Amino acid sequence: MKKIGVLTSGGDAPGMNAAVRAVVRSGLEKGAEVYAIYEGYQGMVDGGDKIKLMDWRSVGGILHLGGTVIGTARCKDFRERNGRLRAAHNLLSRGIDNLVIIGGDGSLTGAGKLCEEWESLVQELIESEQLPPDIADLHPELTVMGLVGSIDNDMAGTDISIGADTALHRITDAVDALSSTAASHQRSFVVEVMGRNCGYLALMSAIATGADWVLIPESPPNLDEWETKMCDVLRKGRQIGRRDSIVIISEGAQDRHGNPITSNYVQEVLETKLGEEARVTILGHVQRGGAPSAFDRNLSTLFGDAAVEAIMSNEVNGEALVIGIKGNKIIHTPLDVCLKKTHEIHNAIKNCDFETAMELRGSGFRESFQTIRTLVRALPHDPEPAQRSLRIAVMNADACAPGMNTVVRAAVRLGLDRGHEMLGIYNGLRGLMENDIKELDWMSVNGWAYIGGSELGTNRHIPVNSDFYTIARNIEEHRIDALLIVGGWSAYKAAILLNQQQRNFPSLGIPIVCFPASIDNNLPGSELSVGADTALNGIVEAVDRIKQSAVASRRVFVVEVMGGKCGYLALMGAMATGAERVYLNEEGVTLKDLVQDVNELVSGFQRGKRLGVVIRSEGANPTYSNDFIGALFAEEGGQYFSVRQASLGHLQQGGNPTPFDRILGTRMAQKSIEYLEQQCELKEPESASIGLLRGSFRFTSFRDLPRLMDDENGRPKDEWWLDLRPVAKTMARPAPLPVRRNHNLTTD
Numbered sequence: 215m216k217k218i219g220v221l222t223s224g225g226d227a228p229g230m231n232a233a234v235r236a237v238v239r240s241g242l243e244k245g246a247e248v249y250a251i252y253e254g255y256q257g258m259v260d261g262g263d264k265i266k267l268m269d270w271r272s273v274g275g276i277l278h279l280g281g282t283v284i285g286t287a288r289c290k291d292f293r294e295r296n297g298r299l300r301a302a303h304n305l306l307s308r309g310i311d312n313l314v315i316i317g318g319d320g321s322l323t324g325a326g327k328l329c330e331e332w333e334s335l336v337q338e339l340i341e342s343e344q345l346p347p348d349i350a351d352l353h354p355e356l357t358v359m360g361l362v363g364s365i366d367n368d369m370a371g372t373d374i375s376i377g378a379d380t381a382l383h384r385i386t387d388a389v390d391a392l393s394s395t396a397a398s399h400q401r402s403f404v405v406e407v408m409g410r411n412c413g414y415l416a417l418m419s420a421i422a423t424g425a426d427w428v429l430i431p432e433s434p435p436n437l438d439e440w441e442t443k444m445c446d447v448l449r450k451g452r453q454i455g456r457r458d459s460i461v462i463i464s465e466g467a468q469d470r471h472g473n474p475i476t477s478n479y480v481q482e483v484l485e486t487k488l489g490e491e492a493r494v495t496i497l498g499h500v501q502r503g504g505a506p507s508a509f510d511r512n513l514s515t516l517f518g519d520a521a522v523e524a525i526m527s528n529e530v531n532g533e534a535l536v537i538g539i540k541g542n543k544i545i546h547t548p549l550d551v552c553l554k555k556t557h558e559i560h561n562a563i564k565n566c567d568f569e570t571a572m573e574l575r576g577s578g579f580r581e582s583f584q585t586i587r588t589l590v591r592a593l594p595h596d597p598e599p600a601q602r603s604l605r606i607a608v609m610n611a612d613a614c615a616p617g618m619n620t621v622v623r624a625a626v627r628l629g630l631d632r633g634h635e636m637l638g639i640y641n642g643l644r645g646l647m648e649n650d651i652k653e654l655d656w657m658s659v660n661g662w663a664y665i666g667g668s669e670l671g672t673n674r675h676i677p678v679n680s681d682f683y684t685i686a687r688n689i690e691e692h693r694i695d696a697l698l699i700v701g702g703w704s705a706y707k708a709a710i711l712l713n714q715q716q717r718n719f720p721s722l723g724i725p726i727v728c729f730p731a732s733i734d735n736n737l738p739g740s741e742l743s744v745g746a747d748t749a750l751n752g753i754v755e756a757v758d759r760i761k762q763s764a765v766a767s768r769r770v771f772v773v774e775v776m777g778g779k780c781g782y783l784a785l786m787g788a789m790a791t792g793a794e795r796v797y798l799n800e801e802g803v804t805l806k807d808l809v810q811d812v813n814e815l816v817s818g819f820q821r822g823k824r825l826g827v828v829i830r831s832e833g834a835n836p837t838y839s840n841d842f843i844g845a846l847f848a849e850e851g852g853q854y855f856s857v858r859q860a861s862l863g864h865l866q867q868g869g870n871p872t873p874f875d876r877i878l879g880t881r882m883a884q885k886s887i888e889y890l891e892q893q894c895e896l897k898e899p900e901s902a903s904i905g906l907l908r909g910s911f912r913f914t915s916f917r918d919l920p921r922l923m924d925d926e927n928g929r930p931k932d933e934w935w936l937d938l939r940p941v942a943k944t945m946a947r948p949a950p951l952p953v954r955r956n957h958n959l960t961t962d
């Protein structure tokens with residue numbers, strides 16, 4: 215039997231518990247023994263009761279908790295060979311030769327060392343007679359899986375690390391709050407965020423909050439100009455009516471000679487050069503704290519499961535790998551490769567070689583920096599004389615999705631910056647028919663980065679008959695050269711129809727971009743749509759509360775979530791909340807399933823379970839409705855638990871967009887404007903949808919779009935996330951009998 219040790223080390227990060235839970239449950243499911251090593255490497259060096267055998271229930275009730283319940287520490291002993299010798303002894307005396315290490319680059323460096331030295335450590339333990347000679351044959355090598363747990367997102371080998379998304383939530387919440395007080399007093403705020411020498415948190419939070427200036431270590435401002443430039447931008451902003459000024463500064467910010475730029479220095483500059491009262495807020499450890507976001511819970515779950523999967527495959531014995539994510543795919547990269555690249559970036563920054571630092575951070579980072587530099591400008595600069603100025607219209611269509619405003623703001627500002635005239639079409643396709651079209655200037659979208667809903671207004675109208683003529687006439691009248699439609703399923707249908715009608719109405723031949731904005735995440739040509747992450751977090755927060763409300767009362771909740779016949783929200787919501795069961799239209803629901811589920815719940819409650827949650831996608835099955843399932847469960851399980859229903863309804867559509875949705879929206883808006891510009895140069899321009907596919911932004915032509923759409927069910931034919939069902943099922947499996955109670959972290 216394989217024995218796996220799991221530990222969390224270095225700085226704690228929200229999501230670490232979800233990863234530990236996944237390693238334990240996935241390990242048990244696949245037939246391994248899993249040990250939690252408490253207090254990081256210190257527990258490995260000390261041994262004794264710091265290394266505990268885990269069972270299914272040991273990791274119950276921890277998915278939603280911040281920090282790490284198995285503890286973390288900085289351990290000096292482990293830096294020395296002697297400490298690692300003791301650690302190896304403690305592992306070997308329990309037969310553990312597989313490790314899952316959840317931590318930052320320091321922790322993973324330590325793990326790499328242990329892996330490299332393993333053979334010699336084993337030899338030394340045999341020679342000093344601390345372990346019997348046959349141990350060398352039994353455990354010839356150590357296998358290490360590294361999961362990057364760090365809010366800083368400063369390590370190569372993964373697009374994003376465990377904890378970074380949650381940290382962005384904490385930062386955006388704080389900056390949104392500061393913006394309103396800053397606006398009230400017309401004040402400037404300097405907000406310092408974490409990240410050590412990585413500007414990721416600063417850069418992404420600046421995009422997400424619509425900040426007015428950002429300072430990151432990878433791209434310091436020019437020495438002699440930056441203070442004047444920053445003050446100029448902020449001054450101009452004030453002159454055109456901006457009431458709040460927010461400067462985000464990374465804790466590692468520096469000038470081009472490597473001298474630190476502190477938040478107090480920026481404050482001083484604002485007070486002396488701008489003559490404004492400025493306040494400094496250092497966000498500090500709140501960025502690490504609190505419940506993990508939906509994204510971090512699911513990311514950590516997938517990482518933990520993938521680490522165990524790799525170990526159990528026997529194909530990586532003796533290797534040290536980092537488990538990461540690229541796009542939506544889990545990847546494995548040799549640990550030494552990741553550490554080498556990470557150190558190269560650190561060195562480049564230390565040696566003031568900023569070009570290399572930006573290059574190594576990757577194209578997404580560089581593009582995001584370009585985007586923020588444009589967005590912070592108080593007013594667009596003068597267009598290049600040779601550049602053709604276009605009239606680009608933007609509208610929302612279909613149901614409201616959080617993030618729509620963010621997209622419109624970014625598109626309008628980026629378009630204006632490139633010398634175009636930007637038009638807002640109010641009230642969706644109806645507005646286009648009713649000529650509800652206005653020019654949008656830089657300040658007309660001020661503050662839209664972070665507000666939910668749709669300021670332009672939206673509806674689900676799909677044009678028919680004479681509508682096409684009316685629309686074609688209005689497009690002509692307003693001399694619209696290109697159109698960006700931000701919305702859901704009916705927006706896509708309408709756009710394709712308009713495009714097809716160019717045969718009859720030539721003015722409908724303008725290039726169109728369909729931009730995926732829907733909480734349901736049911737659109738073709740993109741693995742994710744703007745709004746889905748916000749809705750998912752809404753579900754997770756609501757279910758966390760529901761669970762808390764009922765923990766003492768032996769209850770089963772049947773929770774209905776939105777999504778039409780697309781089960782994305784239901785499945786991802788179930789995975790992020792630890793729901794026992796999820797009902798999806800894609801899988802269908804049968805009476806046999808329901809009977810089996812209620813029997814499993816009854817047997818769970820008989821064995822001491824106190825709470826159950828099942829999530830039902832609203833379109834799962836019209837007959838087996840929430841009422842039906844609730845009544846069935848109450849009838850069959852009434853002796854053991856009571857049943858309550860919750861329909862989350864429009865709570866999922868409301869709310870301010872999450873940082874993920876704001877960043878995705880802003881970055882795709884930029885790509886959309888660029889695409890429209892390019893198409894306007896062509897004699898026969900194309901129309902397309904934009905989307906996130908395999909980690910990059912791609913366009914799908916209207917020629918291909920219809921065959922990717924499952925019209926009958928209102929969802930794409932390819933639903934990538936269905937592949938995640940086995941992991942979700944494993945995590946939700948009931949605890950097997952007999953239940954071992956000695957190592958419980960919690961009792962539920």
Ligand code: ADP
Nearest residue numbers: 224225255288289292293317318319320321324
């Ligand atoms: P993080 O993992 O968040 O980067 P640290 O750099 O503090 O945090 O590392 C956490 C722990 O990992 C250290 O306390 C130490 O026990 C171990 N560690 C870090 N660097 C090394 C190293 N070069 N060799 C051995 N162990 C190390």
